[in-house]
Amino acid sequence: MVLNMVGLSMFALAFMIIATEAREYTVGDSVGWNTPTNETFYQDWATNKTFLVGDILIFNMTGNQMVSQVSKADYDNCTKVVSGFIGKEGVSVLEQTLVTSGPLYFICPIDDDCVKGQKININVESTNSGASTLQPHHSAISRSVGIVVALAMYFLTIAH
Structure with missing residues (x-):
């Protein structure tokens, strides 16, 4: 019984850690x-x-x-800015960790790619909006894990 509880606790802890880890988003999915x-x-x-x-x-x-992080005005006007340059020709994969909350703007400053739609703006939300509040895309997993753990503990207790 004790081994079952220890195993179950480790299982639940692993899922809670996974549920709160950073997510990776491949911009454009398979299109890239x-x-x-x-x-x-x-x-x-x-x-x-x-x-x-x-x-x-x-x-x-x-x-x-290429990828450049730009201001809203440069994003709106597709201004070819290299000061916010985060990626370059010849690099096949670029990872950008989101380190601050607020709006972020990215464009491709090559030719007229930005005008053709190769640009994206996102809003980054803070992760510390309250200790007891889980963020939306992590909370569903955590709730599911909580329910599974509660049910497993209930059945383990009535089985012995």
């Missing part, structure tokens, strides 16, 4: 970071996602692609 065929492709991709401080954006690039 390339000139899209639809100007709203990247914004559509980001629409239903919740980005938190500590999460990681992964830019998969092929060919002649």
